[in-house]
Amino acid sequence: MALKIITGCVNCWACEPVCPNGAVFAAKPHFLIDAGKCGECLGDYDEPQCAAICPIESVIVDTLGNALNPSGSLTGIPPERWADVQTEISAR
Amino acid sequence: MFAENDVGLQTTEKTVAMTFPAAGGGCSAGSCGSSLAQMDALSDAVRAKVVDHPCYSEDAHHYFARMHAAVAPACNIQCHYCNRKYDCANESRPGVVSEVLTPEQAVKKTLAVAAAIPQMSVLGIAGPGDPLANPQRTFATFRQLAEKAPDIKLCVSTNGLALPECVDELARHNIEHVTITINCVDPDIGARIYPWIFWKNRRVRGRAAAAVLIEQQQKGLEMLVARGILVKVNSVLIPGVNDEHLKEVSRIVKAKGAFLHNVMPLIAEAEHGTFYGVMGQRSPTAQELKSVQDACEGNMNMMRHCRQCRADAVGLLGEDRGAEFTLEKVEAMEIDHEAALARRLAFREQARAELDAKRARAHANPPGAQVISLHRPLRKPAGRAVLMAVATKGSGLINEHFGYAREFLLYEVTESGARMVGHRRTDKYCGGSETCGDEDSRIERIIRALDGCEVVLCARIGYEPWSRLETAGIKPDAEHAMEPIEEAVMAVWRRLLAAGKLSSPRASGRYA
Numbered sequence: 001m002a003l004k005i006i007t008g009c010v011n012c013w014a015c016e017p018v019c020p021n022g023a024v025f026a027a028k029p030h031f032l033i034d035a036g037k038c039g040e041c042l043g044d045y046d047e048p049q050c051a052a053i054c055p056i057e058s059v060i061v062d063t064l065g066n067a068l069n070p071s072g073s074l075t076g077i078p079p080e081r082w083a084d085v086q087t088e089i090s091a092r
Numbered sequence: 093m094f095a096e097n098d099v100g101l102q103t104t105e106k107t108v109a110m111t112f113p114a115a116g117g118g119c120s121a122g123s124c125g126s127s128l129a130q131m132d133a134l135s136d137a138v139r140a141k142v143v144d145h146p147c148y149s150e151d152a153h154h155y156f157a158r159m160h161a162a163v164a165p166a167c168n169i170q171c172h173y174c175n176r177k178y179d180c181a182n183e184s185r186p187g188v189v190s191e192v193l194t195p196e197q198a199v200k201k202t203l204a205v206a207a208a209i210p211q212m213s214v215l216g217i218a219g220p221g222d223p224l225a226n227p228q229r230t231f232a233t234f235r236q237l238a239e240k241a242p243d244i245k246l247c248v249s250t251n252g253l254a255l256p257e258c259v260d261e262l263a264r265h266n267i268e269h270v271t272i273t274i275n276c277v278d279p280d281i282g283a284r285i286y287p288w289i290f291w292k293n294r295r296v297r298g299r300a301a302a303a304v305l306i307e308q309q310q311k312g313l314e315m316l317v318a319r320g321i322l323v324k325v326n327s328v329l330i331p332g333v334n335d336e337h338l339k340e341v342s343r344i345v346k347a348k349g350a351f352l353h354n355v356m357p358l359i360a361e362a363e364h365g366t367f368y369g370v371m372g373q374r375s376p377t378a379q380e381l382k383s384v385q386d387a388c389e390g391n392m393n394m395m396r397h398c399r400q401c402r403a404d405a406v407g408l409l410g411e412d413r414g415a416e417f418t419l420e421k422v423e424a425m426e427i428d429h430e431a432a433l434a435r436r437l438a439f440r441e442q443a444r445a446e447l448d449a450k451r452a453r454a455h456a457n458p459p460g461a462q463v464i465s466l467h468r469p470l471r472k473p474a475g476r477a478v479l480m481a482v483a484t485k486g487s488g489l490i491n492e493h494f495g496y497a498r499e500f501l502l503y504e505v506t507e508s509g510a511r512m513v514g515h516r517r518t519d520k521y522c523g524g525s526e527t528c529g530d531e532d533s534r535i536e537r538i539i540r541a542l543d544g545c546e547v548v549l550c551a552r553i554g555y556e557p558w559s560r561l562e563t564a565g566i567k568p569d570a571e572h573a574m575e576p577i578e579e580a581v582m583a584v585w586r587r588l589l590a591a592g593k594l595s596s597p598r599a600s601g602r603y604a
Contacts, residue, residue: 010177011192012221014166017228018293045293053290055167055176074170076287077370085362085370 001063002038003048005031008059015050015060024050030059138351141268141322143447144213144440145245146409148269148324148352150397150512151450153409154488154577155443158214159205161198162191162404163229167221168253169289169305171275172367173328173358176221191404192220195232197419199240204422205406206241207432209413210439211486216247218271219403224254227261234265240429243436245269249326253289253305255312263319270316271324271354272309276334277341279303284333287367310348317349324352324395329384330368331358331376342388353388354395357381378543382513396514397501408486410499410515450488450576475594477506480581481516481542481566483550490572490580494553500542503577505585510578516541539564546598547584549577 002023005015009030016024016031021044023037033050040062041048051060051068057075058067071079134142146153167176193201206212215237217223223230234246247269248262255272262270276282282302289301296304316323325345327338334341342353358375360368367373376384385394399409407413481500483492497518504513518538535557542548548566551573561568572580588594 012165012167012176013226013229014168014221014290017166018290047294049293052293052295053166053168055170074288075175075367076172077367082370089363 001040002035003033003040003050003068004035004061004063005033005050006059006061008056010056012055014053014055018049018053020044020049138322143444145247145269146214147216147247147271147395147398148322150395151447151488152213153397154484154486155211155447156213157209157211157406157408158216159202159212159406160216160218160401160403161193161202161233162220163193163195163198163233164217164219164223164226164403165192165221166225167219167251168225168291169222169251169301170287171251171328172285172287172373173330173360173369175365175369177365191419193419195229195236197422198233199236201417201419201422202237202244203241203429203432204425204427205413205417206244206436207425207427207429208416209407210432210435211408211443212244212436213440214245214247214269215241216249218249222251222254223248224250224258227254227258231261231265234267238265241433243433247271249273250312251305252309252312253291254308256308256315259312259315259319262316263321267321269322269324271326272313273326273328274306274309274313274341274345275327275330276302276337277306277310277344278337279306281334281337282306285328285330310344313345313348313350322351323349324354325350326354326356326398328358329355329376329381331374331380333373335376335380335384338384339387342392346392351393352395353392354398355381355385355388356398356400359400378514378516385513396512399499399515411485446487450578454578474507475585475589476597477504478547478585478588478594478598479504479513479545480584481545481548482577482581483548484577488577490549490575490577491551494548494550494557494568494570497550500545500548501577502545503581505581507585507589510581510585535560539566542566547581547588549580549584 005024007030011026011030013026013031016026019038020041021037021039023034025032025034045052048060048068054060054069055074057069057071057073060068062068072082142148142152144152144156146156146158202215217230217233230248237244237246246265246267248267249271250273252272252274255270275285279299279302282305283299286302286305288295288297289305290296291301291304313323313325323345325341327334327341329335329338338355342355345353358368358373360366360373360375362369362372385396388394397409401409402412402414404414405412406417480503482490482503483494483497483500484490485492499515499517501512502514502516503510518534518541538557539561545566547569548561549569549572551570553568553570558568569584572583585594
């Protein structure tokens with residue numbers, strides 16, 4: 001079991017220093033997690049540290065592909081509101 | 093450094109002197125009155141620290157340039173006015189950068205900028221995340237720069253969460269200026285500004301998060317002041333959230349020894365993707381901003397010349413020359429560092445001499461000396477305050493063509509002096525003003541931006557904008573081209589007074 005960083009990561013470096021196992025590393029086009037080193041922080045912390053500091057929703061997922069920070073959970077913007085605003089902007 | 097002492101003007105039989113108390117005493121450290129009064133109120137030691145820092149001295153900002161090195165991408169909190177996804181070369185606001193740099197790249201870029209722009213006096217680290225959430229990168233940059241360009245002042249701008257644990261290291265690196273963004277001192281208000289913080293290995297949310305952040309900010313402020321580091325407090329004015337509360341913030345940070353308070357307007361557009369932008373939280377109007385700044389001023393020195401620059405801004409405040417110094421361009425530059433240092437030192441000497449001369453002239457011929465005391469008017473002032481806009485490209489002179497001005501500085505002019513009360517941009521937060529909109533909509537936008545101004549002073553102006561301004565009730569004035577701003581606006585004010593135009597409140601509509 002290991003977490004995974006997917007497309008959408010903005011390479012802000014926040015997760016890299018907080019990983020207790022040194023599993024996070026800079027890569028192109030975005031940061032990655034070494035699955036061999038990641039233990040999802042079990043036994044180390046209550047929350048996986050990368051997911052606890054990550055500012056971007058939906059870019060850290062578990063082995064089932066579920067986002068640890070689902071849409072709306074970090075910004076407080078309801079996803080449907082965000083969708084409406086994006087439609088509005090592209091119609092300008 | 094300056095010829096005058098802290099006491100101000102001499103009293104004569106017929107002249108009631110304007111006396112400015114030393115910092116910390118009496119009338120809130122010279123927070124009332126002109127820019128000159130603000131500088132006079134400082135102790136020599138503090139004045140020496142701010143005299144060439146554009147963000148800490150309004151006078152200095154006409155002459156000196158700064159750059160922000162974007163070495164700090166990580167952040168430990170989320171603010172509702174920030175979106176960490178954005179990276180747009182045409183946007184100008186805090187938190188936005190084009191490229192994140194390693195400390196080594198940042199040092200190279202800083203040296204290149206300092207060689208090309210002799211006005212450069214300050215290197216700040218302000219993001220795009222929080223500098224103290226990236227301590228290794230931030231302090232590595234400071235360490236290398238202190239070695240390679242010891243004449244450049246270093247400063248840092250932080251949300252304050254990690255500040256207490258970093259204060260000793262900041263002091264070790266000789267950091268003389270720290271800015272803390274403090275939007276509230278009440279966790280219930282904080283809960284409406286900060287959705288979460290990363291604290292002690294957990295994501296903490298809501299009121300509890302705000303309470304920790306506020307406690308850390310206040311503790312950090314006290315620790316910095318105890319070490320003699322100058323602290324500027326930035327506050328984002330969010331209408332309906334903290335507008336009333338900021339007076340309390342100002343009172344508290346002043347009491348704890350903050351040097352300067354900078355109340356900035358919220359920038360919130362849906363297309364920025366921020367919580368406030370998307371949820372329809374509005375920004376304050378220029379009038380709302382000014383009235384909060386004025387209300388705080390009873391307590392505190394207020395910064396009115398902030399341009400809310402990008403975390404990779406380069407140049408004088410109000411201009412951004414970042415595009416001239418991309419990594420690629422910096423790599424190709426050949427630099428003679430010794431010659432560059434000599435140019436900077438020569439520039440500084442010249443600028444300080446000009447500032448000294450300006451201060452000496454102002455003291456020799458103080459605007460209100462013949463009539464009044466600043467603090468206890470003996471009679472009704474002779475004329476009302478007039479808001480004037482000025483087009484300048486630096487050096488404290490009226491030296492910009494009306495049509496080229498990307499911003500206007502605003503001065504409130506009364507018989508006791510002129511003081512800068514803000515600026516108005518003529519372009520949008522996303523740049524590219526040349527390409528968007530025709531001339532007609534541009535002049536309309538400028539007229540809207542100059543709402544409340546009665547006069548606009550510039551070096552030159554064309555016939556067409558001249559008549560459009562007059563029709564809108566704003567008097568264009570190009571007679572003071574190349575003159576020092578404060579002397580020019582005072583001259584215009586006195587002329588209006590002599591013409592009998594300042595005895596009654598401003599008539600709405602057309603300028604008489």
